[in-house]
Amino acid sequence: MTVPFSSEIHTFHSGKPQPQTSSAAASTFQSIDPATGKPLATIYTTTARQLDEAVAAAEAAFPGWSQTPAPKRAA
Template sequence: MTINGQAATSLASFQAFNPATEQVLATVPEATREQLDEAVDAAAAAFPEWSARPVEDRQALVARVGGQPPPGRLRPLRARHPRHSRDRRLLVGGRRRRLCAGARH
């Protein structure tokens, strides 16, 4: 794992999986509380410079890190895939209702 641009190691790991298929995607390092705090602090410090960049530059950088060609101007998910967007809202809304139903206020 990388924290603030530096390689960081971990003694523990866990499996990340696709929740739809339950297929294991990767075994990833588990950060300690201190590593997590350091990563959050580094992200907070980098945010002002990152958010000041034009959106097209941010899209190109994220695509490059992900090994994808830089996209054109991205449209919202609901414009590209209206059915998926609607289904996702229903799924998230249903999950939220179930979670809230069990919560005591």
């Protein structure tokens, strides 16, 4: 099986990737392949505001998601 891979990895919540911010608090780092020592991807860090939004989205989704049977969640 081939898994699609992006060379840029952004914060993901609420069912979609979140845009990179231009905030001074936003930064990136490289994910390195330990087998080759070569960069795999640029990882975008998240800001405190984005983290708060992700936590709020997860808390809002939890009641319905926790009541969904496992086979349906796996689909």
